[in-house]
Amino acid sequence: METTLSAPHGVSFGRLAPGLGVQDLNRSLQFYCGVLGFNKVFENGNPVGFVILKKDKAELHLSLNKNHKASVDNVAHLMVEDAAALYRHCTAQNVRIIKSLRDADFGLRCFVLADPDGNRIDIGEVLPNPRVEV
Incomplete structure (x- = not known):
């Protein structure tokens, strides 16, 4: 369902990059x-x-941000071409995995990792023939 209250007419959107707070750069x-x-x-x-x-x-x-506190919510979503390969790489590198790799009913192969500050990043790959449009 799409809801638009008031769209900026004639304005084109470009890059959108998430900003994360970290305690140690x-x-x-x-x-x-x-x-x-x-x-x-x-x-x-x-x-x-x-x-x-x-x-x-x-x-x-x-x-x-020396006072950064991690959220329990995902702070970014990263689409990749091979979520399973990235998952294997992350587990081999001892990256903290919040949610294990799975094929979700919303059409993504996905998992959630946490960076050293606890920032949660949702990793996703569109499955072939997804049941739901993404």
Whole structure:
């Protein structure tokens, strides 16, 4: 069901990148770059308190927040082409898995991981012939 109260006429939307708070940027960079394969493409501050990471079409913004508390909700959703391969890679790298790999009735092969700060990221891959449109 789609609900639109008032759409901005003539405005085209571009990139939308989730921003995550982290307590330790170096630890987060080791995770996102070293484990997941992102590249740091921008940093700001002295000392650095903000970075932009990219991998393929995905972009992620990390902001240093020494008082960051993890949410029990997923803070980002990442679509991939091979969720099972990423799941195997993450488990081999001892990444904290919140929800195990499954084929969901909403048409995705998916799992949920947590970064070192507890930020939950929902990983999904569209299944061939999904029963539900995604």
